[in-house]
Amino acid sequence: MPDIDDEEAEVIKYGLELIIGEVPKILLLFIIAIVLKIGWLVIFAYFTMLPYKIVAGGFHLKTNIGCTIGTLSIYYGNVLISKYITWTQIYTKYIVILIAFVFSMIMVSLYAPADTVNLPILTKKEKKNKKRFILHICNSIINRFNSN
Template identity: 30%
Template sequence: MNTLVSYLVKKISETNSQFTELELKKMNYGFVCLFDEITKIIPYYIIFYLFSLQQYYIVIFLFFCPIRLFSGGFHAKTYWGCFFISFVTFCVMIIIGKYITINILTSIVVLISSILLVYIFSPVDNINKRIKSKERRNKLKYLSVVITSLLGGMSYMIPNKFFTTAVLAIFMAVMMMMMGCISNNKDKNCSSDN
């Protein structure tokens, strides 16, 4: 994967010399992240499709990933570690979401708690890409809170059979954020000190 990305970035730099070394490094990192995600998203979809669970997977994807994108979270040290941790997490959310129903009061408590935790602890630094400016950190924090709030509201508008899955996806995104915060040197890189 890295060889393919390096080749692609090299070809881009040869055909367009206006990119600086820093821009090429950012491009390389972006392509690696993109290919890593694509090589997880597609196999997961295929596996869940084979078990007729693709709708639950799509709900999880839509309610989990946007929060994670802005708030950050736990990152495994290797691609395969990430692949299997994510897959198991998605499986657990699908199984619980499919077979357990939560009531409105419980969902309200879970969603309000999730929003508060996002406000207190987001964004969590990725070990490979630290958030350096306080302005960017604050922007990501507020985007995380807004996205979590909007998704929480949207969870009440989807079909009932997916409601628990949506609420659980939001909650798990927040739990993964907390795990990332803990794994980053016992809250050293969390924004609770901002």
């Protein structure tokens, strides 16, 4: 086995922390969803929001329990709202979608990418480039839907 320097050890440690933090959270998310009989809806919501979360960098809370509660709230909230709230007038649905999209873009522009201890953003230029990339992805998605 090759010798591991301090930098490689930090990368390995960070990877293990991610696995230890994320796997139980995802398992809990899906187990509770199955018990509540909303498993397929949560799976759909999870994979629908996954690209957004990857590009935006997620929202970072200070503790693992806070992160777990926040994650469960976001996914179950989306699923339960979409399951139990129906819009009788079609324009109301699109207005709500537009408001949610604008709110999401504001939150992404203010808080993403997150500058954390584990994932520091060293320069303002890096943060600016990441924001441009996020906005480019969102613009591409909007244009894709407009072209159909």
